[in-house]
Amino acid sequence: MKHGKRPTRTQKKIIKKNGLNPENWLISKNLQHEQRLVVVHRHTGTMRECWT
Template sequence: MKHGKRPTRTQKQIIKKNGLNPENWLISKNLQHEQRLIIIHCHTGTVRECWA
């Protein structure tokens, strides 16, 4: 599994728009052509997708 990176300001806005707390999530993949993020929870390791 890849290690996550801290989200940028625009990525934090996308995470927040999807109803999640951006402080608890790390970015695994940023798929710009599909306008979605693959994110990993810091504490539990849960993987989710966020759509822009």
């Protein structure tokens, strides 16, 4: 599994819009052509998708 990166300000807004706390999630993939983010939880390692 890849290591996550810290989210930018706009990515934090997207994460918050999807009902998640941006402080607990890292960016694994940024799929711009599909307008979605794949995020990984900092502590548990669970993965989720956030749609813009």
